Amino acid sequence: MRSFMVLSSLARLASLAVLAACTSTPVPETQVTADTAAKTTPFEAASHLWLEEVEGADALAWVTAQNARTLGELEADPRYAGFEAAALQVLNSSERIPYGSVRDGYVYNFWQDEVNVRGLWRRTTAASYRTQAPAWETILDFDKLAADEGKNWVFKGADCFRPEAGAKYSCLLSLSDGGKDAVVNREFDIDTKSFVDGGFVTAEAKQGLAWAGADTLLIATDWGAGTVTESGYPFVVKRWTRGAPPESAAEVIRGKMTDVGVWPMVMKLDDGRVLQGAVQAETFFTSKYFWLPDGEEGAVQWPIPLKSSPKGIYKGQFLFSLEQDWTPEGLGAFKAGDLVAFELEAFLSTRTLPSVSLVFRPTETQAVDGVAVAKGAALLAISDNVVGKVLRLEPSANGWTTTPVDLPGAGQVSIAFSDEEETAVFLNYEDFLTPSSLLDYDIATGAVTTIKSLPAKFDTAGLKVGQFFATSKDGTKVPYFIIHRADMKLDGTTPTLLYGYGGFQVSMTPAYSAVMGRNWLVQGGAYVMANIRGGGEFGPNWHQAGLKLNRQRIYDDFIAVGEDLVTRKVTAPEHLGIMGGSNGGLLMGVMLNQRPDLWRAVVVQVPLLDMLRYHLLLAGASWVDEYGSPDLPEERAFLETISPYQNFDPSKDYPVPFFVTSTKDDRVHPGHARKLAKRFEEAGLPFYYFENMDGGHAAAADQTARAKRSALEYTYLARQLTGRPD
Structure with a gap:
């Protein structure tokens, strides 16, 4: 432990999810009562609420028909098989870094490949882990467990507790049926490799x-x-x-x-x-x-502010970051984005706020990404103009000091593992064109060495990365990265994929994607990642600038990046596609309505789209602090102006969208995607739709499903943006 x-602290859930948003249990909102109908328009109540019945017979029949139509067309494209094979080769490759957690001289890892579809929980010694071919010992085979128990188990993690050094661990395994956020927890004995008879077991x-x-x-x-x-x-x-x-x-x-x-x-x-x-x-x-x-x-x-996040305890100091300005009585002023600390024992004895010290204050271009405490060291990960850096923290009589940690380059760095009971610290480094490297940070010397590094999974020869700034409607400079061929002609003909998220203080940072590299960059396309407001790239204020009634700023930022790409003649609307998931799926829906002329392809992944009912569907009520409440007149009035489902206009010349969702998504309701797709169908407008029957909010529960979804998306993008339907 x-x-x-x-x-499950909510602010952290947003950053843990690949397609971030929050979780919820299903509630009977699909039953149209007088109360729920009053919160919709007559059009909604009369025509589309049946699509919110997740497992409803009529809804699933419609989904099955749309899946068959979409799969029939996209899988028949001669490019599809190659895209799927390329993705599978990457996702099932044994040449992946087996990230893990260290406990008492062992490294524990969860591994999936083409043979172990649901995966293995396994371990090896720390010494073996550092070799090229570690000797892994299987602890639990989830494919076998699923077969034995007749469940589609998806492993969601292990939480282990050791009461004292050398004592036996007690572990809880989280298992999800089909990839849902709802789980069961079961106590497991690592030594006997079996579930504990009479141990802790929870209901789903x-x-x-x-x-x-x-x-x-x-x-x-x-x-x-x-x-x-x-x-x-x-x-x-x-x-x-x-x-x-x-x-x-x-x-x-x-x-x-x-x-x-x-x-x-x-x-x-x-x-x-x-x-x-x-x-x-x-x-x-x-x-x-x-x-x-x-x-x-x-x-x-x-005694800490409501908008703050505990980060750990180091040398008796309780560390926490601030998401709001804070002036504790008699202790001076602190700013949103600061990392601060106080003496833990002083609080435990007095139960009042002790003296607070400033640990680190980011500049205007920086943001605190995370704090990791190990046995003997504390590390701070920051973003500096969307480039990752790591600093070592130490308290002293004169305040806290920071020492930079040497890294391989200017890309993304994350703290892959640390634990206050272990001296091992692992870092992960990557950038758009450099595959991941697992780095070992030596607490005693401060040296960084490479434990494992991946070989290149796509040909980066002739590719380059650039960072540019677009000017948003209100004058704000919005950064974006672009990866493209060095010899790309600025004639507006390059097929370009623009990705965005813009919410929940989740940062978009440079990352190596072999699937995208193979299926897009190597094919001659350009990839763009927009660092729009709503994210956390420049700290809490960058996020909070786009909350509730100010959310149009986020959409203006994304439009500005798209327009900048056209102005610079990187691409043109007929060759420009966009993609986003969850909150980014909402962004895609808004872009469909607000600027249908600016893009020719829109991939709408596991989206929120009905912003007048989102708070009634699954976890929606938890997001009103981000989006605003449809039950408050002023906030509802704004949501009415952006909600993709309500703002659909059958007379518009829309690009052909591709909606991707999952029946098992118990985080963002699949009814969002279903209902807007249905409006396209009723208007006689073309669209693609794929709903995976498993997979949860990631819309895929295993590597095969991930490869399939990816291949469908890149086939669609190639058809729309290259000017060649097949």
Whole structure:
């Protein structure tokens, strides 16, 4: 167990998801009652709500027909087979870095390939891990488990607790049926490689668990009627003792149904103490953190701002980042984006805010990406003009010092592994044209060495990367990266794919994509990544500039990047395509309506599209802090101006869109994509539609499904943007 753990903190969920947004349990919003109908237009209530019935017979019949039509056309394209084969070769290749977690001299890894479709949980010794061919020991085969139990199990991770050095680990495995966010947790014995007879087992739900001791869990889950929020998250945390039925667990903290959710939180200190607690997310971006002192009733709230995020404990200092300006009484002023700290024991003894120190203040072009605490070191990952850097942090009598860590280049760096109980620290480096390298950071010397690096998976000869700035409608300079052939002619003929997200403070950073490289760059296309507002590239203010009524700024930024590409004659509208997923899928829907003339291809992945009902569907209620509430007149009035579903106009000359979603997505409701696609169908306008029956919010549960989805998308893009239908 990591000694600092905040399970399922909402602000962090946004950054963990590949297609970010949040999770929820299904609720009966698909039943059209007088209340729900009043919140829709008569058109919606009369015609399309049946498509929100996820497993409804009529809805699935429509989905099946659309899938058959789309697959029949795209798979028949002679390019499809090559795209799929190229993607499969990458995704199933054994030449992948086996990222893992270190525990007591072993490295634990989850691995999928063409043979192990659902994957293996395995381990090897730390020494073997550093060799070219580690000797892996299989702990659990999920394909076999799924076959034995008749389930489509998707592994969602392991949470292990060791009470003291050398003692036996207790592990909880999270398993999802079909890739949903809802999981079951089951206790597993690593030594016997079997589930623990009579061990902890939870019912399927959106849940959070934390080890409070070897025989005690803090658990937040669906306890029955009236125990989940309007967003479908749990808001009651209980303490559950080994051997007792879950219904006997004692309640330790309760939130409100109007919260986003409440989850367990624990901190394991250097002396072995485990501080029990919880995080109450009142909104998506505001949370209260609580400590539950041993032997006492009631909770003690941590004295930190609502918009802040705990980062860990280092040398007795409690580190947290700020997403808002903060002036604690008598302690000076801090800015949104700052990393700050105070002495933990001082708070535990007085239960009031101690003196707060500034650890790191980003410049206008920087942002704090993350903090990693290992046994003997603390590292800070930052973004500097959308380029990753790592700094080592140390407290001193004169304040905190930072020392740069040497990295291979100007790309993306992330902290792949650290744990307060381990001295191992792994970093990952990559950029658009450089495959990932796993780096070892030596705490004692500060040296960085390469443990593993991937060979090139596509030909980068003749390719170059550039960073440019577009000017948005309000004068803001918006950066974007472009990867293209060095000899690209500026004549407007280059097929160009523009990707964007713009929400939830999620940053878009340089990353190596062999699938995109093979199926797009090598084919002569250019790829563009837009760093529009709403993301976290320049800290909290860059994100907050596009919240709620200011969201049009995000869309203006994206349009500005598209127009800049045309102005610079990189491409032209007939060769320009765009792509985005989840919140980025909403961006795509807005772009369909606001600038249908600027693009010829639009890939709309697992999208939000009905912004007048999104808060009634699955986790939608948790996102009102980002988008605004359709129940508030002023915010509804704005949402009416951008909502892709309501703003569809059958008389417009739309580009042919491609909608991609998943039946098993219990995060963003598939009804969004279904309903807008249905409007295209009713208007007699061409569109493509593919709904994977498994896969959750990623729209794919295994490598084969990922390759298929990718091949469909690139086939569509090639047909639309190269001027050659086949």
